[in-house]
Amino acid sequence: MxxxxxxxxxxxxxxxxxxxxxLPMALWLLWLLYDIKSAGSGAANFQPPRSAAFVxxxxxxxxxxxxxxxxxxxxxxxxxxVKVLDKTVPPRAIVLTMFGLWAVASIVIGAVLIGFAx
Amino acid sequence: MAEKTITIKAxxxxxxxxxxxxxxxxxIPFADDAMVVLDALNYIKAHVDGSLSYRWSCRMGICGSxxxxxxGTPKLSCSAFLRDYWPRPVTVQPLNNFPIIRDLVIDMExxxxxxxxxxxxxxxxxxxxLGAGEHRQTxxxxxxxxxxxxxxxxxxxxxxxxxxxxxxxxxxPAAIALARRYNLDSRDEGLTKRLPxxxxxxxxxxxxxxxxxxxxxxxxxxxxxxxxxxxxxTTLRFTLPFGNRD
Amino acid sequence: xSSRGPxxxxxxxxxxxxxxxxxxxxxxxxxxxxxxxxxxxxxVEANPRITVGxxxxxxxxxxxxxxAEGGAAAALRPEDSYENHAFxxxxxSDYLADQDVVEAFVREAPIELIQMExxxxxxxxxxxxxxxxxxxGGMTTxxxxxxxxxxxxxxxxxxxxxxxxxxxxxxxxxxxxxxxLVEDSRCVGVIALDxxxxxxxxxxxKAVILATGGLGRVYAFTTNGNICTGDGMALGYRAGVGLKxxxxxxxxxxxxxxxxxxxxxxxxGEGGYLTNKNGDRFLKDYVPNKMELGPRDIISRAxxxxxxxxxxxxxxxxxxxxxxxxxxxxEVIDRKLxxxxxxxxxxxxxxxxxxxxxxxxxxxxxxxxxxxxxxxATTLLGLYAAGxxxxxxxxxxxxxxxxxxxxxxxxxxxxxxxxxxxxxxAKAVTSNPVDAMLWDEARRxxxxxxxxxxxxxxxxxxxxxxxxxxxxxxxVFRTKEGLEKLTDQLGGLRDRxxxxxxxxxxxxxxxxxxxxxxxxxxxxxxxTIVASALxxxxxxxxxxxxxxxxxxxxxxxxHTVAFSRGPEDPRPRLEYRDVRITNFKPQARxx
Numbered sequence: 001m002x003x004x005x006x007x008x009x010x011x012x013x014x015x016x017x018x019x020x021x022x023l024p025m026a027l028w029l030l031w032l033l034y035d036i037k038s039a040g041s042g043a044a045n046f047q048p049p050r051s052a053a054f055v056x057x058x059x060x061x062x063x064x065x066x067x068x069x070x071x072x073x074x075x076x077x078x079x080x081x082v083k084v085l086d087k088t089v090p091p092r093a094i095v096l097t098m099f100g101l102w103a104v105a106s107i108v109i110g111a112v113l114i115g116f117a118x
Numbered sequence: 119m120a121e122k123t124i125t126i127k128a129x130x131x132x133x134x135x136x137x138x139x140x141x142x143x144x145x146i147p148f149a150d151d152a153m154v155v156l157d158a159l160n161y162i163k164a165h166v167d168g169s170l171s172y173r174w175s176c177r178m179g180i181c182g183s184x185x186x187x188x189x190g191t192p193k194l195s196c197s198a199f200l201r202d203y204w205p206r207p208v209t210v211q212p213l214n215n216f217p218i219i220r221d222l223v224i225d226m227e228x229x230x231x232x233x234x235x236x237x238x239x240x241x242x243x244x245x246x247x248l249g250a251g252e253h254r255q256t257x258x259x260x261x262x263x264x265x266x267x268x269x270x271x272x273x274x275x276x277x278x279x280x281x282x283x284x285x286x287x288x289x290x291p292a293a294i295a296l297a298r299r300y301n302l303d304s305r306d307e308g309l310t311k312r313l314p315x316x317x318x319x320x321x322x323x324x325x326x327x328x329x330x331x332x333x334x335x336x337x338x339x340x341x342x343x344x345x346x347x348x349x350x351x352t353t354l355r356f357t358l359p360f361g362n363r364d
Numbered sequence: 365x366s367s368r369g370p371x372x373x374x375x376x377x378x379x380x381x382x383x384x385x386x387x388x389x390x391x392x393x394x395x396x397x398x399x400x401x402x403x404x405x406x407x408v409e410a411n412p413r414i415t416v417g418x419x420x421x422x423x424x425x426x427x428x429x430x431x432a433e434g435g436a437a438a439a440l441r442p443e444d445s446y447e448n449h450a451f452x453x454x455x456x457s458d459y460l461a462d463q464d465v466v467e468a469f470v471r472e473a474p475i476e477l478i479q480m481e482x483x484x485x486x487x488x489x490x491x492x493x494x495x496x497x498x499x500x501g502g503m504t505t506x507x508x509x510x511x512x513x514x515x516x517x518x519x520x521x522x523x524x525x526x527x528x529x530x531x532x533x534x535x536x537x538x539x540x541x542x543x544x545l546v547e548d549s550r551c552v553g554v555i556a557l558d559x560x561x562x563x564x565x566x567x568x569x570k571a572v573i574l575a576t577g578g579l580g581r582v583y584a585f586t587t588n589g590n591i592c593t594g595d596g597m598a599l600g601y602r603a604g605v606g607l608k609x610x611x612x613x614x615x616x617x618x619x620x621x622x623x624x625x626x627x628x629x630x631x632x633g634e635g636g637y638l639t640n641k642n643g644d645r646f647l648k649d650y651v652p653n654k655m656e657l658g659p660r661d662i663i664s665r666a667x668x669x670x671x672x673x674x675x676x677x678x679x680x681x682x683x684x685x686x687x688x689x690x691x692x693x694x695e696v697i698d699r700k701l702x703x704x705x706x707x708x709x710x711x712x713x714x715x716x717x718x719x720x721x722x723x724x725x726x727x728x729x730x731x732x733x734x735x736x737x738x739x740x741a742t743t744l745l746g747l748y749a750a751g752x753x754x755x756x757x758x759x760x761x762x763x764x765x766x767x768x769x770x771x772x773x774x775x776x777x778x779x780x781x782x783x784x785x786x787x788x789x790a791k792a793v794t795s796n797p798v799d800a801m802l803w804d805e806a807r808r809x810x811x812x813x814x815x816x817x818x819x820x821x822x823x824x825x826x827x828x829x830x831x832x833x834x835x836x837x838x839x840v841f842r843t844k845e846g847l848e849k850l851t852d853q854l855g856g857l858r859d860r861x862x863x864x865x866x867x868x869x870x871x872x873x874x875x876x877x878x879x880x881x882x883x884x885x886x887x888x889x890x891x892t893i894v895a896s897a898l899x900x901x902x903x904x905x906x907x908x909x910x911x912x913x914x915x916x917x918x919x920x921x922x923h924t925v926a927f928s929r930g931p932e933d934p935r936p937r938l939e940y941r942d943v944r945i946t947n948f949k950p951q952a953r954x955x
Contacts, residue, residue, distance in 0.1 A: 001215070001283040008190065012280065015328045075327065079346040086258075132870045150680075152622055152711070164824025168876045169868035173422075175589035178625045178707065180517055181426045197710060219560055220873035230423070230537070238525040240484040252481040254493030260486050267486055267518070271425045296525075303484060 014071075021068040028061040073098040124148040124200055125207035126158050128170060131218050139218060141209065142167075148200055155188055155195040155210060159222075172222035179336055182272035186222050187211040192274035192334045213277040215286075226273055232289055233271075235315050236297040241308025259304045266299035266344050268337040275331035275341050287320040291331035291341030294322060298344040317352045325349075389417035389534070390787040391780070392553060392569035394541050394596060396420030397427030398516070398769065399751025399776035400575030401523040403740075406780025408532045411788055417567060419536040419556055421591065421878070424524045428577050428589045429772070432516020433628035433703065434500065435508035436480075436769035438473035441497060444505050446470045451948055453767060456502040456659050457731075457760025458905035458915065459950035460609065460923070460943055465738050465757040467946065469774050476773035477509055485522040486511050488700075498700075499633045501765045502659040502955070508766040513630050513703045519769060536567070540878050541595065543805050544572065544603040544747070545798060551603065551747035552793040555805040559878065562871030564809070566802040570790040571783035573740065574600055574749040575776065578730040582886045582893070583839075584831035586727040587619055587626040596753035598885035600734040601892065605742045606925035606939070608755040610889070611897035611907045612731035614763055615664040615840050619726025621681035623711055627704060627723055629765040632656040634700050636689045638663070639720070640675040646685075651955040658955045661762040661906040664725035668840045671724075679722060686720035693717075725840055729768060731759040731906065732893070735925055740779025746790065750779040757923070757944070761905015813880050819865035823879050826864065830857050830883075830890065838893055843910045847898040851935070854894060858887050858934055891934050892926040899938050900924060917950050 006016040039046045076098040077091030123145050131139035144162050156174055163170050174184040177196045184195040189209050200208065216224035246253060275291035282288045297316050301309045316322055325345045332342040391407045393400045396418055407416045420427065439449040449470040454461050477495065481487055487495040488510055500508040511518035527533055538559045545553040545566065553568035576596030580588025601607050617638070618627040632638070638656050640646045650666040651658030658666075667685055670676055676683035689697060689704075694717045697705055701716075708716040734749035736742050736756050742749055750756075751772045758771055830853075837850030861883065868876035902916040903909050921943050926936035 001280065005280055005283065009330075011330055011333060012328070015330075019326065075346070078340075078343045079350055081347050081350075133872050134870055150622070163876070163879075164822065164828065167867065168823060168879075169870065171868070171870075171873050171875045173426075175422060175426050175591045176428065176431045177589065177623065178431060179710065180514070181428075181430050181589060183422065183426045220870065223873050226423075233525075234528045237529070239529050240482065240526075246482065248475060248478050248482065252478055252487070252495050255489055256491070256493050257489050260489065264486065267521075268514075270430075270517075271423075300484070303486075305482075305484065 018068065018071045021064040024061045024064040025068065028058065028065075069102065073102055122148040122204075124158065124204050126155075126162065127207055127209045128159070128162070128222065129211045129218075130170070130221055132220060139212075141211075143207075148204055151201050153200045155186070155193070155198040155200065155208060156184055158200060158208070159195060159210070170222075171220050180270060182270035185213050185272045185274050185277065187214060187277070192277040194272060194274070194336050197336060213273055215277050215279070215283040216273070224273075228286065229271070229273060229276065229290065229292065232293045233296070236289070236293050236300075237308060237312055237315075238296050238300060240300065240303065240306050241311055242305070243307050253305045255304055262304070263299045263302035266295045266302070266339060266341075269296055269299075269339045269341075270337055272336065274334045274336060275339075278330040278334040280328055280330070281324055281326060285320070285324065288324045289315070289321045291345065292339075294325075294348060295339050295341035295344035298348050301348075313352065316348060322348050322352070387417070387536075387565060387567045388553075388793065389567070389569040390414035391571045391573065391783045392417040392419065392567060393573045393575055393780075394419055394554060394599075395427070395575035395577060395751070395753070396422070396424030396524075396535070396537075397575060397577055397751060397772070398429040398520055398523060399754075399772035399779075400424075400427075400573070401520075401527050402773050402776030403573050403575055403748075403750055403780035403783070404533050405523065405527055405530060406777040407784040407787075408530050410781045410784040412532065414532065414784055414787060416530075416533045417536060417569060418527075418533055419539050419541060419554065419567065421538060421540045421559070421595070423537050424527075424535070425521065426591070427520060428592050429516045429520040429769075431587070431589065431626065432519075432769055433513045433626060434630040434633065435498060435510035435515045435766040436473075436477060436519065436773070437500065437503065437508050437764070437766040438477045438770055439470055439507055440474045440477060440495060440509065441505075441507065444507050447947075448504060449473070449507060452503050453758070453764055454760070454948045455951075455953060456762055456764040456767075457758075458661075458762055458953050459917070459921065459948075460612070460760030460905055462757030462760075462944040463946040463948060464944050468738055469758055469771065472774040472777070473770040476770065476777065480519060480522060480773065483522050483526045486518055488512060498630060499657055501629050501632065501657050501663070502654070503657075503764060503766070508630075508633065510630065512699075513628050513701050516769060539565070540881065541599060542809060542881060543801075544599050545801055546603050546744065547793075547797045547801075550745045552798065554599075555802055557809070557878070557881075559873050559875075562874060564802060564806040566798050568793040568795075568798055570787035570793065571746050571748065573779050573783050574734055574747070574753050575751045575779075576753045578752040579886065579889050580727050580730070581882075582830065582834050582890045583727040584828070584835045585619070585624050587616060587624055588727070593882040593886050594730075594753075594889040595882065595885050596749065597734055598888045600742060600744075600747065600749065601888060601926075601928050603744055603747065604928065605744050605747065606735040606927050607889070607892045607936075608732060608735040608757075608923050608925050609760070609896070610732035610892040610926055611900050611924060612759075612761050612905055613727060613838065613893065614660055614729040614731060614906050615725040616660055616728035617663040617667055617725050618687055618721075618723035619728070620707070620711060621679055621684050621722055621724055624726045625707060625711055626726070626728065627687060627707070627721055628701075629660070631687060631689055631701060631704055631721070634689070634696065635692055636687050637691075638667075638723075639686045639688055640670050641677050642675060644675075646670050646675065654955040659762055659764060660728075661908070662955065664840050664906075665908055667725050677722065682724060684722040684724045687723045688720040689716055690718060690720065727835075729763055731755065731761065731763050732896070736775075736779075738778065739782040740775055741782060746786065748779040748783050750775040760943075761907060809877075809881070813864075813866050813877055814869065816866075819863050821860045821864045823864055823866075823876065823883055826857050826860055827879075827883050827886070830854065830887065833857075834890060834893075838890075838897055841908050841910050842897055844898065847894055850894050851891075851898065854887060854890055855934060861887060888934075892936050895936050895938065896924040896926055915953075921950065
């Protein structure tokens, strides 16, 4: 297999992007761990980053994270074979449910985080 | 009016003479709109170059013989219409990820071996005697596994799978889909016997859900779905209490 | 034993040493389709201690069984009876069937279908979970069991996958049998060309079962795949066995124009209508009681008659009729005929839910074949035959649809068991004469095809001419003049065949060589079709003579058996054998 196999068609490329999202997410989480460690040495020394570079970095990671979640949830309809009362639940219903749950979870977690920040 | 022609570029490779495969170009009449790539190859062999070697039989997409790369995509040559490519040339090459025997003929012994390892037959603890008649089964029960029973063993999925391309030991889409076909058949009781191979080293967990296998499958088997569903099923068996039933 | 040795200029080598490894089996099955695989399984189940070889020129999943669509018939349901199935089959055969064979067949068929079910065949079901059945041509009750409209595909994959669990079955895939080994008036094995290496092998066996399928590719317009070239029939013929009823060639009424792809009879079984240019269901003038479910020979003749009267549609690929299923509705079509909808979309660009299907009669099946008895035994000791390549006397002059898949199972199993029993007590095969025969055959093929210089004929050209000539002269309707002309044409083609030029000198996967070997077989069996057709001066079943339009039981209630006169004379010697009648006296065949 040639090293550029993943450039051969659109689906191979998007798959590789999907898998690649693990890298920016891991990097951002490493920063978060470092930030938590810093916060552990006292509120006085703790300086949350405000630089434009950091915002840009976070935005990029956020896009990758969203893409990761989107692709994963979209495929839930394929992965899950659910039967209710002997009838197979249509894949679309599973996918919509998953996206619904994602939205709810996002709102709840967001509300909690913002509440603590206040 | 000039006769319409089309250019076919086909891989030629004779292991006795050639050190590497090469493409040979043929210009042939594109006489009928219903012509497929296979018709072009047959024309070349009958009228232009008798030494071109390729497999084919049914010409109706059910025997699985004629899988080839057509302009870089795995296809059945009997179902690839020239009109979809004309006037551009059509490049026909042997299926990716398989060793070439000759020209467009690949070695599929690996699959034949893997097919046997998943035990693709009905396994029962206790055989029902013939005199008792058929197992009762409903059309709904057949629908559970029907899709996965449509595989014609054409190998397009193995050709599309980058995991198989990088690791020839991978069990592969068709074999796993067929295993699922039997595991889901209400008459079969052989799931635990197949698990060591399916969930083993080179089984389902090698798959990273690229999904190209299902895209190229000419019979709508959706082997990617079979593999992911198998992953979920085996995980639940492993994690849930009393999941490891026989 | 295999031929190996120094290569000369990339061509096949003359063997100068025999490899010590002997490939030898108790039973060797030639052909990996439904009948062949069923025979192999039956042999090991009859005697688990024997070894069974299975040799096929293609991987077994490619065998043409895979394209069968409609179903397999058996008297499974309580409202059916063996007598009913037997009578339908015998009447369908135009009384040329051997009735004792039919009566045994109808009793075995139900057991075989249940066996298939136990092996995992996904038969479509009735609401109570039992195996369903659909109406079919010439059957007076619903007895055609089916797996959607891909019955052959599911049956082949079921038996093939099941065969993998028997360690005693050894397969030789992509090996092309060129000759039967006969020693002391006994069949002792085969010579086969291993396509991948180009090596000739002798594979010996105490019993050999021919299960190589049909010969549709002698015709230009056929449902058959590329591999259906009458190999087993030619092999048996050249070994001295007779070919029975070769004039009986089945033309299926509904093939797609241009490709010849089969549109299953099940379309008519589910209620489809055949209409001509005027929109009439014209079969009311030919088979008023059965209409679209009449037997195939009568419907094919009806369609050709309508074409000749100018009532057919004219298309870019010839005349056709409409096969209409629009009135069945999408739900029924998707449940019962999904593959037909797929084929319509792919190959004709139509959606059969909304448009009629263009169809015309197409060569489909061969009732004729290697003369074999009820257990598959031929007149050559140690040689058996089953499936489409054999003629055990079941189908006579015309086969009813859905009897063939059942036939492959019943007679595949019967010949497997018979061969196993015979092999258990037969003498071992001695190697000395076999070595010499291997050498002779390897040299014959090398000299005739690979080493020959100065040839000027192309295989493809001769083959295409043969196919066109056969379509014209030995089609649905035949005449004396047409058949005599065809005899001369085939003779001329045979002469030209002696001068073919093979461009492919490779040892590896030389498909030009196998095409030449197949053409050799096809020219041989074509001669038997034409000679038998010329000699039968009546119309019976699928054999319709314009000059002899009536059936003549006094003279022709007999099987035609064609024997080879040897390589010098292409025309066969014909013998006649009485049809065996038990319970059903021949009557006028009216539907």
